[in-house]
Each structure stands twice: as C-alpha cells, then as structure tokens.
Amino acid sequence: MRLPSIALVAVCALACSPPSADLARDGLLKVEPTLPEKVVWDEPVEGAFSRVGPIFVSGQPSEEALRRLAREGVTVVVNVRTSEEMADRERVAFDEQALLAELGIDYEHIPLGGDEFPYTPEAVDAFAQALARHEHGALLHCASGRRVSHLWTAYLVRYHGLSLEDAMAHGEVINLGTFPLDGLLGGIEYSLKN
Numbered sequence: 001m002r003l004p005s006i007a008l009v010a011v012c013a014l015a016c017s018p019p020s021a022d023l024a025r026d027g028l029l030k031v032e033p034t035l036p037e038k039v040v041w042d043e044p045v046e047g048a049f050s051r052v053g054p055i056f057v058s059g060q061p062s063e064e065a066l067r068r069l070a071r072e073g074v075t076v077v078v079n080v081r082t083s084e085e086m087a088d089r090e091r092v093a094f095d096e097q098a099l100l101a102e103l104g105i106d107y108e109h110i111p112l113g114g115d116e117f118p119y120t121p122e123a124v125d126a127f128a129q130a131l132a133r134h135e136h137g138a139l140l141h142c143a144s145g146r147r148v149s150h151l152w153t154a155y156l157v158r159y160h161g162l163s164l165e166d167a168m169a170h171g172e173v174i175n176l177g178t179f180p181l182d183g184l185l186g187g188i189e190y191s192l193k194n
Helices: 006-015 063-071 083-087 096-103 121-132 146-160 164-174
Strands: 049-052 055-058 074-079 106-109 137-141
Touching: 049 164, 055 146, 063 074, 063 096, 063 137, 074 096, 074 121, 096 106, 106 121, 121 137, 121 146, 137 146, 146 164
Parallel strands: 055 137, 074 106, 074 137
Antiparallel strands: 049 055
C-alpha cells in the first residue's frame, strides 16, 4: 500500500481550501463514503466498475449498461471524458448524451485530461455540485476508471474530510494508478512511500 508522507498530509491540510458551505450536504453529498465495492454485471463496462451506495464509478459504460443503470435508479451521469473522445465512434459506438436524454437521465460533462483539461479543484467542485443537485443514483465515468478514481479520491478529501491516505485507499479499489491529485487538490506537492 502506498502511504503519503507526514509532510504531504500537513501540506494538503493547509493547501486544500474547504468546499463551499452553500452545498451543505444536499442531494447525494449526504452519501457517507464507504470503501467502494466492485460491480460485476453482464452488461459491458470498460475497465473499472465500482459502487459506493447509490453512486457508481466506472470506465466507459455500454448502451446496455446505461439502460441498466437507469433501472437501478441513476438520475445523473457525470462524464469526465473529453468531447473529442466521446465523438470518436471507434471508442464510443453510440451518442451517450442522446441516449441519456432518451432515458431521462441528466448529463454533466466535466472533461479531464491533457493540457486543455487539467486536473483542478474546480473539477472536484463541479462534481460535488452535480451530486448536490441529485437525490438518487449517479454514475461517474471516464474511459477506464482511472481519471474518475482520481476525481473520487480528491472529492473524498475536499468534501468528506478523509485524510489523503484514507481517500487513496478508496481510490485504489476503483483504479487509482498514477497520481494527478496535486492538481485536483490545488497544487499540493507530495511524495509517496512504497
């Protein structure tokens, strides 16, 4: 398990500005974070697929998986893939936003990745605001689950007060991989021990 240094925790505590008090645990922000559970369905999902209560975190879902998520009570999909990725029909064979509209599911687009869409605290805040606006299930997805595991980890630090170490344990269950958390948490610098 990777452990953040003591300096990292101290820097994070000082550098991470608290989230807006206006959200006040509305909607899905009320869901207390437990360790994600792996989800196994017949409907295909690329990469990671996990669940924390009514919140699913995954790689790219298929049309069939999105239809099942609608039956499971998901009312919002937060997609962090770029528009370019989503327009590539070799990567995503269907129009996700149109399908979600047909299913009556709200669509939130918070693109992350590359120089054009950097990892920032504002992305974490946008995700939290999307959760605050919805009372029922949500799906947070990217292509493989890697980017969303970073976003989920940063969200747990900023909005639920988890230590970086504890939040990373949650993210690792999903698909944490490498660590762009410094951008999502406001430019902190950190080191990890193996």
